[in-house]
Amino acid sequence: LTRAATPADAPAVAALLHAFNSEYGDFSPGEKELTRIYRELLEAGELTVLLADGGTGFAQVRLKRSHYTGLPDAHLEELYVVRRRRGEGIGRELLDAAMAAAREAGATHFELTTGEDDLAARALYEAAGFTNREGHPDGPRMLYYEREL
Amino acid sequence: LTRAATPADAPAVAALLHAFNSEYGDFSPGEKELTRIYRELLEAGELTVLLADGGTGFAQVRLKRSHYTGLPDAHLEELYVVRRRRGEGIGRELLDAAMAAAREAGATHFELTTGEDDLAARALYEAAGFTNREGHPDGPRMLYYEREL
Numbered sequence: 001l002t003r004a005a006t007p008a009d010a011p012a013v014a015a016l017l018h019a020f021n022s023e024y025g026d027f028s029p030g031e032k033e034l035t036r037i038y039r040e041l042l043e044a045g046e047l048t049v050l051l052a053d054g055g056t057g058f059a060q061v062r063l064k065r066s067h068y069t070g071l072p073d074a075h076l077e078e079l080y081v082v083r084r085r086r087g088e089g090i091g092r093e094l095l096d097a098a099m100a101a102a103r104e105a106g107a108t109h110f111e112l113t114t115g116e117d118d119l120a121a122r123a124l125y126e127a128a129g130f131t132n133r134e135g136h137p138d139g140p141r142m143l144y145y146e147r148e149l
Numbered sequence: 150l151t152r153a154a155t156p157a158d159a160p161a162v163a164a165l166l167h168a169f170n171s172e173y174g175d176f177s178p179g180e181k182e183l184t185r186i187y188r189e190l191l192e193a194g195e196l197t198v199l200l201a202d203g204g205t206g207f208a209q210v211r212l213k214r215s216h217y218t219g220l221p222d223a224h225l226e227e228l229y230v231v232r233r234r235r236g237e238g239i240g241r242e243l244l245d246a247a248m249a250a251a252r253e254a255g256a257t258h259f260e261l262t263t264g265e266d267d268l269a270a271r272a273l274y275e276a277a278g279f280t281n282r283e284g285h286p287d288g289p290r291m292l293y294y295e296r297e298l
Contacts (some may be wrong), residue, residue: 002155017216046214065195067166068178068228070186074298077216098170104298105180110298113262130294140266142293145279148283149223149252149259 002097005049007059010039013049016058020080048105050097052090057081059094063105070124074102076112079121091124099128113144151246154198154207158189162198165207169229196226197254199246201239206230208243212254223251225261230271240273248277262293 004014014034017089021028041047060078066070076098081090102110106120112130114121122132133139154162163183170177177183190196209227216221225247230239230251251259261279263270271281282288 005193027217037216038221039216041216044214047216062213064213065190065193067183067186067190067196067209068176068225070189100297108298109295111293111295113291113293115283115289116292122292122294125294130296132292132294134264140264141279142262142295143265143271144260144262144291144292144293145260145274145281146260146270147154147277147279149248149257 001052001053001060002080002094005042005051006103007039007042009051010042012051012055013038013058013060014044016055016080016082017078019082020078022084035096038055048098048101050094050101052081052094056085057090057094059098061098061102063102063107066109068110072102072105072107073109073111074105074107076110086120091121092128095124095128097103110129150201151199151243153250154200156188156191158198158200159191160184161200161204162187162191162207162209164171165204165225165229165231168231169227197247197250199243199250201230201243204231205234206207206239206243209249210247210251212256213250215258218257221251221254221256222258222260223247223254223256225259228261235269240270241277244273244277246276 014031017034018028018031049063057080062075062077063072066073079091079094099110132141134142166183167177167180175295197210207227208225211224211226212221214224223282228243248259281290283291
């Protein structure tokens with residue numbers, strides 16, 4: 001089961017993101033700083049976080065008003081399940097809850113990015129109806145680019 | 150030269166996006182509907198649009214507060230140059246103006262998505278310092294996934 005996080009959950013969400021980044025060797029500003037930022041963003045309603053039972057994982061969704069439809073588009077920014085609880089379907093549950101929350105907010109489109117070599121994540125997304133192909137199932141792959149400013 | 154669009158520019162921006170979609174056979178809700186939505190989003194300050202001189206192209210940027218830094222992250226949602234004016238550097242000018250606008254708003258990170266087969270766009274982004282690789286120059290590619298809700 002999952003539930004929507006409130007600002008009071010900021011420390012729990014921060015701990016999960018910190019664990020996520022530590023596991024993959026990615027930068028983390030630390031739990032204290034993450035707690036501060038999550039509290040602000042959750043209070044301002046700038047993001048939606050779904051928490052899995054017992055703090056075993058979380059999904060994070062951002063909404064923005066589409067310039068095509070005027071309706072919200074949803075972007076999955078984080079999806080994480082603690083290592084000891086993988087393979088039980090918690091990731092799919094969180095993803096479904098994130099899509100449900102987006103639908104409830106009126107969103108019609110849902111997007112995310114992931115690494116080519118993250119086969120478990122890609123299998124999860126593909127099983128849930130996501131495509132990386134443009135236009136049709138054999139279309140060109142859609143790529144994500146970034147740089148620091 | 151480029152300048153930031155105001156709500157009064159909504160019809161010009163809508164015409165450019167409509168031309169963009171028509172050229173690539175993508176869905177467009179039509180200029181009238183796009184004008185209505187762009188006027189709303191520009192009035193609300195939900196996006197930044199840079200217009201090239203004489204309506205020859207546009208770039209569109211969305212900002213959101215990062216949960217890592219508390220500072221804005223920037224996402225390039227559209228970049229288009231009219232067909233008769235390609236190859237003159239207008240795309241790079243628009244991209245540079247979009248990055249400058251993002252920096253001015255305090256953003257430290259800039260991201261975008263594009264199709265694997267859009268070699269001109271990819272060359273432009275790579276020349277401007279963007280990477281599609283995770284972690285290091287030979288890292289796995291970063292992929293974009295989507296589905297309708």
